[in-house]
Amino acid sequence: MALKKGNDIKLKIDDAAYKGKGIGKIDGLAVFVPNTAPGDRIKARVMKKKKNYAEAKLLEVLEEGPYRIDPKCQHAKNCGGCSWQHVSYKHQKEFKQDQVRDHIHRIGGLTDLEVSPIISCDNPFYYRNKMEYSIGHKRWLSQEEVNRDEYVDDRCFAVGLHAPGRFDKILNIRECHLQDPISYKIMDFFRQWCIKNDIAPFNRIENKGFMRNLIIRKAFYTDDLMVNVVTYQDDQGLIEALAKALREEFPEITTIINNVNDTKSPTSEGRYEKVIYGPGYITDKIGDYHFNIDANAFFQTNTPQAEQLYEVVKQFADIEADNIIYDLYCGVGTLTIYLSDKAQKVVGIELEEVAIKNARRNAEVNNIANVSFIKGDMKDVFTEAVTNKFGAPDCLITDPPRAGMHPDVVDRLKELKVPRIVYVSCNSSTMARDLQKLNEVYEIQEVQPVDMFPQTYHIETVAKLALRK
Known part of the structure; x- marks a missing residue:
């Protein structure tokens, strides 16, 4: 009988898929099921049937796999806040590592690049600010x-x-x-x-x-x-x-x-x-810097892990004293200011008015004089006129939203031929897409995942790019 919406099925979960869903196969068709873990044998109900895959809802765990644990929270299987609380943290990290590697190799086409071991979070609970x-x-x-x-x-x-x-x-x-x-x-x-x-x-x-x-x-x-x-x-x-x-x-x-x-x-x-x-x-x-955070301003959700993330960025940027750094999608200027002690000048660009206001105030609070902030949409503001005014970048940091960079911004980076780029991403699939295009001009040298969000499938990733000679 062909698989249809509404069918109840028994399934062995073989792997962890994107967005925290488990994946198994029936007659060669991939079936995605939330709240499952590799090794689980389950009973599920088909909720959506497409040509190449199906989605199902977990009804019962018939046999627990080796990665499954009892969740800490009573709401874990129904809540949108945690998708992997039923998986041990050790194995959450392994699945995230695999996820980033899959995106870099399959979407980015960078099959020769090995992803560095994930930087884990010391506090997998109570970490959100x-x-x-x-x-x-x-x-x-x-x-x-x-x-x-x-x-x-x-x-x-x-x-x-x-x-x-x-x-x-x-x-x-x-x-x-x-x-x-x-x-x-x-x-x-x-x-x-x-x-x-x-x-x-x-x-x-x-x-x-x-x-x-x-x-x-x-x-x-x-x-x-x-x-x-x-x-x-x-x-x-x-x-x-x-x-x-x-x-x-x-x-x-x-x-x-x-x-x-x-x-x-x-x-x-x-x-x-x-x-x-x-x-x-x-x-x-x-780090050593204080930041004032308004109600609607963006600030990294996991403060101690943000320090780990920013240290990776600083290391990848390899900043020298006479360098001019551009920080695209700079938010409230946390990373802009964090890098300012190493550079001659750091220029932050951000769309949101409240974030720019916070960024300028944060620079003032920390007595930082070598940073400038520009408000505007990246694809409109990051122009030749801006680089003529503030100087050509020696290194460029980009931390775009989940959708990745606008194609016009990617094209602008390829034209600029900045010696070094550090790409920070909360979505390794869109980062891999952008890296595939940038790979025409840049060598992708390292990819470092940083776990900012334990108990979820989300993962921050940092990539180091150098201009091809």
């Missing part, structure tokens, strides 16, 4: 609740993380092990306060309600702790009452922000924001 909790009017039901004969109500004030692939259902979490435990305690207090005070969660389908997101930032090297409440409406009295309750319960909180997103956009960044308490930012360190 930022958690973004979603709020909704419907909670995700467990499989046990779905299987009950009686009706189970899913309507409530739900706070937590989205169930994988569902924008309309929130996993109403009762524990989380990704950020310092105070994060969950604040979230739970916030949930109970909203229920007690009859505050409406935002309904994304009908575009009504009040509370949209709760975001908590906790600095790693300082005691700073930010609570950022994202609302659909501006109600100063209500937010101030909530802020007062939060401060009484958690005196550790150093600043409280209200972002007001009164649009249909699902983003957690408000159309405008108000500082309710404290300075409106937190301060953290990377």
